[in-house]
Amino acid sequence: MSMQRTQHDDVILMTKEGYQKLRAELIKLRSDGRSEISKQLEEARSFGDLSENAEYHAAKEAQAKLEARIQFLESQLSKAKIIDNDQIDTSQVTLGTKVTLKDLDLNKEFTYVIVNSEETDPNNHRISVSSPVGQAIIGKAVGDEVIARAPRGIRRLKILRIEI
Structure with a gap:
């Protein structure tokens, strides 16, 4: 039973568009991103002594950032559960x-x-x-008035429509 709860807690709800966008980014980083970093490293190595080679160290740092982003995207996508529009309840903000x-x-x-x-x-x-607005309206219904503490100050909002 606790195993099921843990698996459920790891689920990341995502829209179909959001999933496709992250997947496209992952594919691009795996191919174009890695290829570009490889070229930068190869070029930097040609400059000689790697211990004092700023271009090489910059390329290695870029490589580390790229690989971290790839790992993050792989993790997000592996936990993703795409929201089925037919299952969305429009009686409240979700x-x-x-x-x-x-x-x-x-x-x-x-x-x-x-x-x-x-x-x-x-x-x-x-x-x-x-987000401040997201937190203020989640779970609310049409006609509800909420206060959101946004970066540009306090906003008084009324929910007019909820759709898919």
Whole structure:
């Protein structure tokens, strides 16, 4: 029983788009990224003494960062469970829902898709469930008013619509 709970705790809920984006990044890093680092290392080695070779050390550092990102992406994708749109309950704000909010102070409407932190893309209206706004609205229903302590100050928001 505790084994099942541990496995469930390791699950990372993800939208289909988010999963595909991370998978594409992983494929690109494994091929193009590793190839580029290999070229940089080869070129740096040609400069001679590796102990005092700044280009070599910079390339090794870039390689370490690349491999760490690859490992992170592999781990995220191996734990991913894609959210099935047919299973999303639109009676409340949950991961994967599209939420239209009204900022009561600015009298403006905003629409966001609620995603996990790895899928966040504010420029494309995808905000993290862990963000101040995400935390304020998760589990709320249409008509609810919430207060979010965002980086630009306190925002009073009203939930207008919840969709898939």
